[in-house]
Amino acid sequence: MNLAARILIARAQAASRKAARRRRADLERELAGYAGQDDFEAILERYPRGTTHELRSILTRQRMAAYETSFPAVGRY
Numbered sequence: 001m002n003l004a005a006r007i008l009i010a011r012a013q014a015a016s017r018k019a020a021r022r023r024r025a026d027l028e029r030e031l032a033g034y035a036g037q038d039d040f041e042a043i044l045e046r047y048p049r050g051t052t053h054e055l056r057s058i059l060t061r062q063r064m065a066a067y068e069t070s071f072p073a074v075g076r077y
């Protein structure tokens with residue numbers, strides 16, 4: 001593989017990662033605005049974890065962040 005092809009592949013991969021980060025950030029914002037997270041998690045239970053792993057990880061992280069900020073003594077040191 002020549003240098004031009006490697007550069008093209010590297011740029012395409014970088015653009016793909018950037019698009020994935022942007023998509024995930026948009027999804028995190030949408031989920032943060034959703035009030036019924038318990039209902040949403042119940043809906044996710046109907047589907048395989050392999051299909052919903054990204055949503056589950058975002059919801060878990062948001063729940064942990066809310067828990068850490070609600071108790072001042074609990075958190076990262």
